[in-house]
Amino acid sequence: MKTCNHYKLLIGARVDGTATEAELAELHGHLAECTRCAGEVRELERVRRLVTGLPRLRPSSGFMPAAMARVRAQRVSWFDRLFGGMQPAEFRLAAMVALVLVVCIGVGMVALHGHGPGVSTSAVVVKAPPPHMAPPARPAVASANDEYLRECRLVHGALDQDRAFWGAEAVQLASYSR
Amino acid sequence: MPSNQVEALLQRARAGDGEAFEQLIEPHVGRLYNYLARMVGDPADAEDLTQDVILRAHRAIGSFRGGATFQTWLYRIATNIAVDALRRRGRRNARVTSLDDPLQAEQGLVAREVRDTQRDPQRLAEASELIEQVQNAIAELSPKLRAVVVLFDIQGLTYDEIAQTLRLPLGTVKSRLFNARTRLRELLEPYVAGAA
Numbered sequence: 625m626k627t628c629n630h631y632k633l634l635i636g637a638r639v640d641g642t643a644t645e646a647e648l649a650e651l652h653g654h655l656a657e658c659t660r661c662a663g664e665v666r667e668l669e670r671v672r673r674l675v676t677g678l679p680r681l682r683p684s685s686g687f688m689p690a691a692m693a694r695v696r697a698q699r700v701s702w703f704d705r706l707f708g709g710m711q712p713a714e715f716r717l718a719a720m721v722a723l724v725l726v727v728c729i730g731v732g733m734v735a736l737h738g739h740g741p742g743v744s745t746s747a748v749v750v751k752a753p754p755p756h757m758a759p760p761a762r763p764a765v766a767s768a769n770d771e772y773l774r775e776c777r778l779v780h781g782a783l784d785q786d787r788a789f790w791g792a793e794a795v796q797l798a799s800y801s802r
Numbered sequence: 803m804p805s806n807q808v809e810a811l812l813q814r815a816r817a818g819d820g821e822a823f824e825q826l827i828e829p830h831v832g833r834l835y836n837y838l839a840r841m842v843g844d845p846a847d848a849e850d851l852t853q854d855v856i857l858r859a860h861r862a863i864g865s866f867r868g869g870a871t872f873q874t875w876l877y878r879i880a881t882n883i884a885v886d887a888l889r890r891r892g893r894r895n896a897r898v899t900s901l902d903d904p905l906q907a908e909q910g911l912v913a914r915e916v917r918d919t920q921r922d923p924q925r926l927a928e929a930s931e932l933i934e935q936v937q938n939a940i941a942e943l944s945p946k947l948r949a950v951v952v953l954f955d956i957q958g959l960t961y962d963e964i965a966q967t968l969r970l971p972l973g974t975v976k977s978r979l980f981n982a983r984t985r986l987r988e989l990l991e992p993y994v995a996g997a998a
Contacts, residue, residue: 636980642961670994671986674936675955683835683849688966691831691853692824740820 626654628661635661639668803829808872815863823860830873831856833957834880840952841884843941851887855880870966877953877967885945932993939989947982954979 634651638645655662769787814822834855839848858879866875940948949968953959959967964975987994 632977632980635914636976636983640961640976640979647839660953666897667994668983671983671990672955674932674993675940675951675986676842676989678933678936678956680832681836681839681845681848683852687835688828693857694853695823696820698860719876764920773815790964 628658631658631661634670635665639672664779700754808953809868810867811865812868812872812949816866823863826872827856827859827876828837830876832875837877838884840937840940841881841945841948841960842887843937847887851880851883852877854883858883871963874963874966877957877959877963877982878969881949881967884949888945888963935993936992942989943982943985947985950975950978951986952980 631651631654634643634647637647638651655665808826811822811826815826826944831852835848835852838851838855839845842848842851855876857874862879866872870878910988940952943951950964953964961972961975964970965972968975972977
């Protein structure tokens with residue numbers, strides 16, 4: 625014999641108005657014998673009538689124009705277009721995934737290309753000058769110094785962007801020109 | 803509004819056409835307001851929250867891909883906003899203002915001046931004790947149960963639409979609805995006990 629618990633789902637379906645004919649027939653057979661379930665159905669149907677009977681509320685008459693004025697004033701960024709409708713939990717997850725991706729890409733780029741232009745001064749001073757930046761051979765005569773220095777400036781034009789390194793080289797060049 | 807017209811408006815709205823967005827959202831604003839008012843139990847708060855829903859929908863319209871209906875999508879945004887608002891309040895129950903409660907004024911508590919309800923049927927209905935008790939009982943429900951019962955009984959959504967809106971399995975929607983009604987039956991016992 626089926627217990628009252630078995631009929632809970634059918635009671636719910638009947639109250640919601642979604643029970644099929646077969647379900648209703650099965651339920652009515654039980655309700656005819658079980659006053660407790662029959663009472664529950666009546667009370668739940670009464671609850672539903674009370675809730676569905678609540679009056680429909682409407683916003684004030686000036687609401688819609690004011691709301692649309694704010695919509696027109698709203699600037700929509702690409703970020704908002706992508707994430708604006710997400711609920712906070714989803715948003716946080718998306719932001720976290722994005723952050724992890726950025727960190728991974730950053731680490732990967734550093735691993736692939738080594739140090740970028742923003743390396744520290746101390747590292748440059750310790751490091752030997754790259755081959756293409758090595759000073760030309762020392763001139764044999766003093767009159768060649770001007771030409772030599774011009775050549776140095778051409779070769780080391782890039783050093784303007786790295787003052788620390790240029791300082792170290794300048795000391796070296798000065799010793800050559802002596 | 804025919805579905806092809808909605809689709810055309812959606813395409814324009816996604817491209818940033820504000821007028822198209824306005825035409826899309828306008829038919830839903832009344833229902834959204836009613837939903838939010840029943841969820842948070844406060845008409846003034848409901849206007850602010852409805853405004854938030856409209857602005858958020860406008861910001862996110864580009865991300866709406868049509869997997870759900872536009873209405874379902876709006877209800878999903880509204881539910882998220884309502885639940886956030888209830889959480890911010892720091893309590894599960896919505897604030898319900900009784901017309902019988904005195905007002906706190908500088909000179910102490912004074913009786914509310916209620917408009918002549920004989921000339922305003924909606925306020926007459928709102929002022930009735932039964933309606934107030936039902937709203938209070940709904941406010942006693944947890945936001946999860948409240949959303950399901952308001953969407954089904956007040957907004958008239960189907961099980962499937964609620965499942966899509968709240969991203970729940972169909973069985974969960976049905977069980978939550980049953981649990982919500984059972985809880986409401988307890989809260990409204992004086993009004994439903996021995997119902998014929």
